[in-house]
Amino acid sequence: MGKKKLLVMTITTVLTMTSILTGCKGSNTTPTNSSTNNTPQVINVSTTQDPATLDTSKLADSASNTVAQETQEGLVRLENKKLVAAGAEKWETSTDGLTWTFHLRDYSWTDGKKITAQDYVYAVKRLFEPSIACPNAGIFYVVKGGEAYNTNKGKAEDIGVKAVDEKTLQFTLNTPTPYFLQLMNFVNVLPLRQDIVEKAGESYGTDPKALVYSGPFVVDQWVKGSKVILKKNDKYWDAKSVKLETANINLIPEEATRQQMFDGKSLDLIQNVKQEYSTKLKDKIDKGEVTSIIGYYPSVGYIAFNNNDPNKIFTNAKVRLAFSLALDREGYVKNVTKKDQAAYGLVPYGLNNGDKIFREAASEPLKEVKGQDPKELLKQGLQELGLDQSKQIEITFLQRNANADTRVVGEFYQSQWEKNLGVKVKIDTASDGATFNKMIMKGTYQVAQTGWGADYNDPMTFMGLFITGDGNNSAFFSDSQYDELVKKASVESDMTKRLDMFKQAEKILIADKAAIAPLTFNVASNYMQSYVKGLDIEAGGPSYELKRVYIEKK
Template sequence: MKKTVFALISSITMLSVAMAGCGAPGQSSSGEQSQGENSAASDSGSTEKKVLRMNFASEPPTADPGLAEDSTSGAVVRATFEGLTRLKDNKPIESAAEKIDVSEDGLTYTFHLRDAKWSNGDPVTAQDFEFAWKRVLDPKTAANYSYQLYYIKNGEKANKGEVSLDEVGVKALDDKTLEVKLENPTPYFLELTAFYTYFPVNKKVVESNPNWANEASTHVGNGPFKLVEWEHKNKLAIEKNENYWDKDNVKLDRVEFSMVNDSNTELQMYENGELDWAGAPLNSLPVDVVPALKEEGKVITQPIAGTYWYKFNTEQPPFNNVKIRKAFAYAINRQAIIDNILQLNQLPALGAVPQSMSLNPDGYFKDNDVETAKKLLAEGMQELGISKLPEITLSYNTDSNHEKIAQAIQDQWKKNLGVDVKLANTEWKVYIEDLHQGKFQIGRMGWLGDFNDPINFLELFKDKYGGNNDTRWENAQFKELLNQSALEKDPAKRKEILAQAEKIFVDEMPVAPIYFYTDSWVKQDYVKGVQVSGLGDIDFKWADIEK
């Protein structure tokens, strides 16, 4: 989620996988009932345990921080792991590291680890961090978020097989001291170390069992909670980790997640007292009831750094033609989708980078520019030498709100361009695999920032075969501008360079931006302290139930 990203990425808000990021499996009525019974038993127990009940819109694809790339997996990983830093009130604070030294040139970070244990009782060591980061960069791991570690000296070269992993600039000086050397000064590096790709893993556990992260019985983390139950495609539960270094500040005893992919069912469960929270950032509120919820004053809404867009497969006709990509993008009426479907103060996206880090607040093109779209479509078809478009399919992961948006845009393309577009949906895990393998023409996705800087949105498309660049678009000038931005120390000049890069990106239109996210949810008044960051991440460390 993010992002994810990830998204990850629900539909009204994160259009979640999510992950950063977005979809969900089915749920039987018996599964819903057993979840409710389980929660009731916990609440009525004599120990007065504090149990928070929430819902995932999808099965988490993984609970491995090195492989996570969506908001659903990210929520589990953030609860069960801890990085060198952790975000609190949107600012990084010391976490696994109790002290951080930074060299004057900003190129060397020395992290001094506190005494901490894994959930199985093993000590958390600097070697675990070194192992985890090099594992992500190892080409054999095939981690889609490996580029997040390219800020580290030789990280990109190692990931591309140009140098050995031994030459990567991360080294455990001893059990409690981690030295990190960067390629360039990175002012937001301590935000990055709070992101799950930078989390440690228990080297001994990972090496002894390749499937350690797939089941609760074998999962080992170092976070405020531990994974205790995972009934796949049905429910998941985490409990307070008695080995966590800061356990005295963890108030919840347990968090239970059902897995229901229908937002209407989730809201009904909330209203029936089976859930304590509904909506973002793990799912979305059903669009049909949003006006009534707003009128009753029940909805909590906050803007987040995220963009909802449609990706084009630029290797397949007709979207290998830039004019046809732009025609489809220009023919979308974003404001109508926001007004009639989303209804939660989203903003039309006329660029890639969201408002919290905007490079061009006015955008790069007009919303619903039908005349220009028709002209570009005709020119693009002429360039391809075709008089009729091939069959076109718009794909999205299973979710009622994604479906409504897809249907609205399908109608707009028919009305504005005279184009018939088929709709196809699959559950999230299959959907994201199809996107990564290029098995799509137009595919829905959202991206939630992993940190609040434009590079996080633009670098997704730097390399044709980058982990999250499903469009397979690449541009040499765009890539060079991103490289220049990494070397530019003057913030104003760096912003100008990134603005040039975004303009190239939007001119080439490998994705059609649709809207900038807000997160919206309803919760019971007794739920306190849940952190939802400006990046759309959820953190339960400081959460409480006060009945």
């Protein structure tokens, strides 16, 4: 991995905090051989939404990602901000950087069957299978033949991945890719058992009892709408490092409820809290009852405009820019979310371009156009669309769910746009997070708030989202110049030239075409009960890494 720079540090235990990648992450890591004093090894954590699926070829949401990465073991794993050998014991690259060879360790699935290179070959080819529609397939187009097969222009057998033998896996790339090893930590390339997948058919990933596992934990129960219970996998190759016996992942959408449970110690970890709650916890921190990990987490919240809006309104760049500039971001983070940092660009802090932090080397493009009048932009845009301006424009904002916090946010946007643009804003509400995500990716919305967290330590994890046709292109944005710049930057080895390409592309996306409206860069506030030891929060990994966690005597 590239060099990382310390951004923010307010750690109350002896630990280091570095922003690296799915965001800002740190750990309160302690030696795994410390005594647990016969204390029950059970941790209670939370999620704000149900996992969408446990099918690693299809999932893209953070809740699913967390469960998958805690229960499966890929080639590499993030530990203490570093990629370490996991399913692979070692690997090497060819001198031209086009061939990567991984040598697997001797490890098994929970049913006792050995994990082989073919399990990885199957997983990689399946993520490119057009009928699977993996939303992250575009991220892996660096693999030879992957894009052709994924776009119905090639064959599966031509994909650049093969099993040299049972324990040797080989990738062939289109071009040298500096961040390729980081991609191997990605959830979509976790090993898959073909016989298990084919036996389950379309239902694969919905029933945890029908799955086999290769990671530190197994899914013991999945009570949809309530919780996921993980149990230690005694057959895991590194089981000696796993101290927890049980991890209860409780579905708790409301922050107020999470705060109450954390105060009552029925929740051992609370994340992304509002500033006033952080202030409230200061006394407990001073007393040593609570520890914290706080800093930039490379993720961005943004408004997605449907650039293919069937009502035409958001097909115009000036209209989109008007709606973007009409939002008071500073007031939003101060008075509404009461956390995070106002964002005027896509790429957040905490990501490297070579040995430099990208956001420190590139100004946020929306700041350069802040002086424009939103009402005048809207007027010009509507004229270009040929719409009758004598009638009040009405738009529909889609919000994720009906939770109290979500409603407050939606009402802020409604108020801002009605006040600053003179439009009418109707709020539509999805029944749940999974439905919201489906509506976004199918384009059955007009305007919505969504976001993205880094999957690896490089600006490409954000810039690649808005390439034409990408499975995660929530705005359905398409621009040939943007595509060309990002694709060239993805393979450019000169970091100065690469930085300039990314800067030009970000300006097109955010200011010139205003495909989306960036809102916030995440400043993660993670608090643990002081008896929780060894917790890691790794950007590019699960929301919380539990492999080396243990509970000290309470």
